[in-house]
Amino acid sequence: MADSQDYLANDYKVYVDVNIDHKADGTIRPRSFVWEDGKRYQIDKVLDIRPAASRKAGGTGLRYTVCVGKRETFMFLEEDHKVGRWFMERKY
Amino acid sequence: MPGRVILHADLNNFYASVEMLHHPKLRGRPVAVGGSAELRHGIILAKNYEAKAYGIQVGHALWQAKQKCPNLIIVPPDYDKYLRFSRLFRKILMDYSDQVESFGLDESWVDVTGSKTLFGSGEAIANEIRERVKFELGVTVSVGVSFNKIFSKLGSDMKKPDATTIITEDNFRDIVWPLPAADLLGVGRSTQVKLLQYGVRTIGDIARLEPKKLQSWFGKWGLFLYTYANGQDISPVKLTNYELGVKSVGNSTTCPRDLENEQDAHIVFQNLAESVAERLRDLGLMAKTVQISLRTNDLAWCERQMALPHPSMISSELTNAAMLLLRKHFHWEKPLRGIGIRGTNLAPLEHFQQVTIFDDGAKRERAERLEYSIDNIRRRFGHYAVQRALLTIDENLGKLNAKADHIIHPLGYGRL
Numbered sequence: 001m002a003d004s005q006d007y008l009a010n011d012y013k014v015y016v017d018v019n020i021d022h023k024a025d026g027t028i029r030p031r032s033f034v035w036e037d038g039k040r041y042q043i044d045k046v047l048d049i050r051p052a053a054s055r056k057a058g059g060t061g062l063r064y065t066v067c068v069g070k071r072e073t074f075m076f077l078e079e080d081h082k083v084g085r086w087f088m089e090r091k092y
Numbered sequence: 093m094p095g096r097v098i099l100h101a102d103l104n105n106f107y108a109s110v111e112m113l114h115h116p117k118l119r120g121r122p123v124a125v126g127g128s129a130e131l132r133h134g135i136i137l138a139k140n141y142e143a144k145a146y147g148i149q150v151g152h153a154l155w156q157a158k159q160k161c162p163n164l165i166i167v168p169p170d171y172d173k174y175l176r177f178s179r180l181f182r183k184i185l186m187d188y189s190d191q192v193e194s195f196g197l198d199e200s201w202v203d204v205t206g207s208k209t210l211f212g213s214g215e216a217i218a219n220e221i222r223e224r225v226k227f228e229l230g231v232t233v234s235v236g237v238s239f240n241k242i243f244s245k246l247g248s249d250m251k252k253p254d255a256t257t258i259i260t261e262d263n264f265r266d267i268v269w270p271l272p273a274a275d276l277l278g279v280g281r282s283t284q285v286k287l288l289q290y291g292v293r294t295i296g297d298i299a300r301l302e303p304k305k306l307q308s309w310f311g312k313w314g315l316f317l318y319t320y321a322n323g324q325d326i327s328p329v330k331l332t333n334y335e336l337g338v339k340s341v342g343n344s345t346t347c348p349r350d351l352e353n354e355q356d357a358h359i360v361f362q363n364l365a366e367s368v369a370e371r372l373r374d375l376g377l378m379a380k381t382v383q384i385s386l387r388t389n390d391l392a393w394c395e396r397q398m399a400l401p402h403p404s405m406i407s408s409e410l411t412n413a414a415m416l417l418l419r420k421h422f423h424w425e426k427p428l429r430g431i432g433i434r435g436t437n438l439a440p441l442e443h444f445q446q447v448t449i450f451d452d453g454a455k456r457e458r459a460e461r462l463e464y465s466i467d468n469i470r471r472r473f474g475h476y477a478v479q480r481a482l483l484t485i486d487e488n489l490g491k492l493n494a495k496a497d498h499i500i501h502p503l504g505y506g507r508l
Contacts, residue, residue, distance in 0.1 A: 006117075007115060007117045007118050007121070007165050007167075008115050008117075008118075008167070009115075009117065010114070010115055010116065010117070012116060050228075051180075051228040052227060052228055053113065053226075053227065053228060053229055053230025053231075054230070055113070055116075055230055056116070058113055058114040058115055058116050059113070059114060059230075060113070060177075060180070060228065060229055060230050080172070080176050080471075083471065083472050
């Protein structure tokens, strides 16, 4: 559908590379991610984990509330079967 | 069965809502999800409220819809996404009961009779489900709460979006009976027309009829309608793992064009067999028998079956069996309109099997591994990421995503 293409673009959803620790008890902890500017950001703390949708970025998944320095931000693990991708919300 | 508490949860404008969540720019505009016109099913599958205001309805042809609303944005369906949301939706419901019965991708009944002491009244659970679906999935759901499945489904249809409707044994005569008869589950188009001829307009009219009269009009089905209208339906909400008792896995299709020769049939069988084989693997099952169904363009219909040399969930083996059956039983006096393939006589998947001396065990093992790899690629990159060359010979025939397209629609309620 040619005419729908313009509306399907999504400027607020950014998929990111994430470094993860997989622990022996089966849980995971994100350690750092690479933002679209190519810079790697360390995750200092995970404050909260719960399933949640992102109206802003358009998607749903397991939402991690993380601290990067003094800033709080969301990271979403968009899992489907065995494949998982992480996305974050771009703030304009 | 006194005192049952049954919820019916219905995701509002499911396909369209999922698309609007994923594509923020669509919000606030008239949006419809539609099949592609080239494949003979160019119809509207779902619409949002903005599109509804223009009179767009599910089932309209795409060109019809565009005429009613030139600004309508038509988005192609993405079944992987809908299946994921459907699964997440069920997962939420399963937190409240072990009786969760799906009716299509976007509707489920939940019997919470036994969970009241844990989670509160039916209304409280319904509201909690609504809040969680909104927060966790980003779409809305309407919930009907009642003492039987028929009325809870009616309830979920009464207030939309994102609302709870309660129908009790005390108020159903006031709430349900004034509704048109067509709103009752089980009253389809032809039943509705017949009822109108007898002057029966509302659900209350049905409820007040003599059961014998309904029986003389509709046979046994008439008695069902009587109990439905009077709130006497006692059918249980099935246990969640009920579906595991699968008897057969099959797929059939009406082809985008009539099939003229063996190659045409081969393309479609291969396509359907891939979905059957993939679903068998998902269920951890193998088929010992393959069954095909054939429908010619004058709508004559027949079914043939054969036993496989060994149980299989490999698509090429299913296809070969189907082609063998076709050659043996069909002689192309007329073109084929539709065909189907089904694996029956199912056995649990085992990796150790009796081999015969004529078998090339290593070759079968390679074929199996190949199919699992294909499943994986498709799961990660979508159905069309990897295709058999055979399917590209005729683009229309090959371009059926059989697995996604054919497991969406629920069976008719009560009719078996």
